[in-house]
Amino acid sequence: MTHPAEWFHTWFDSPYYHILYKNRDAREAQRFLDNLLDHLRPKSTCKFMDLACGRGRHSVYLNQKGFDVTGLDLSEHSIAYARQFENAKLRFHVHDMREVFAPDAFDFVFNLFTSFGYFAPDYENVVALRSTAASIKPGGKLIIDFMNTRRVINRLVAKETKQIDQLTFHITRKVEAGFILKTIRFEDQGQPYEFIERVRALEYEEFLEYFRMANLRLANVFGDYQLRPFDPQQSERMIFILKK
Structure with a gap:
């Protein structure tokens, strides 16, 4: 399936995107991943997908922790950059999340830092979620980290x-x-x-409807990178832990 050029094709592939966002806090991201791993308690044999991985910094960090990681992103330039870090347990591919990557292949799929809701037709976001769910092993988990849109x-x-x-x-x-x-x-x-x-202003209730359509069960929702409880008014993030 091919899709016409959309804003994220051009912007995420542009060198200016990486200039504008180059000061993003890497330490905060690593602490967030540490907190997630403490919560999820994955076995050392677990396979991870980092969906919309950008230049791969989270994939690299997970791999440094000893996990088998596949990073996927639509940006060819980002994946070309990330491939310098590849090893036997770390690989990167150009991939559109609306397509199924590998059925029942992953124990955990991470979709971090508001990397969802890009598609203009609402159904395409559901397609993306269903395709992602198809890559998760039965009993595996999907973690979606999105802004708290209301706040x-x-x-x-x-x-x-x-x-x-x-x-x-x-x-x-x-x-x-x-x-x-x-x-x-x-x-x-x-x-x-x-x-x-352009990011769809998805609120908590809309996500719940998406999850129902993709046959995903909400196990937990956190409100920040310290994994404190979600508060619809005050929380900075909506971090969904979903089970297939």
Whole structure:
């Protein structure tokens, strides 16, 4: 199945994406993974999928912990970068999450840092979830880490400017037709650029409906990277632990 060029094809494959987000906190991400592993208690033989893995930093960290990890991402440039870290128990593939990768192959699938809800037609998000569920072994688990949409909308910063590597990023945000839209404008060597991030403003109840459609059972939901209980008003994240 081929899909027309969508915003995430161009933006995630762009070098500017990695410049804008290069200061993301790697230590925080590792602590989050440590907390997840403490909670999940995987056996050393467990197989992990890191879905929408980007340049593979979480895959690499899981692999350093001794696990067999497959990182999947739609961005060819990101996967090309990640492949330098491959070894006998770590591999990377270009993959669209709307397609089934390998049926009943993984004990755990991680989908971290709001890497879901990109597709404009609602049913395609359900297709992505069903295809992901198909890759999980019976009794295995899917972990989806998404922003707490309600809190994000309530605190939306409409305009922001960021100066990184001699580039000035002008960022605007708004909610439109069920999506949180983030427009990123900047110039590089006199050339103007504009990219748009569109993430469906999925609320807790909508996720529950998706999970029902994909025959996934909600085992737990946490509200932050310390795995504290989810509070719809205050929590920064919605971290779903789902069982097949």
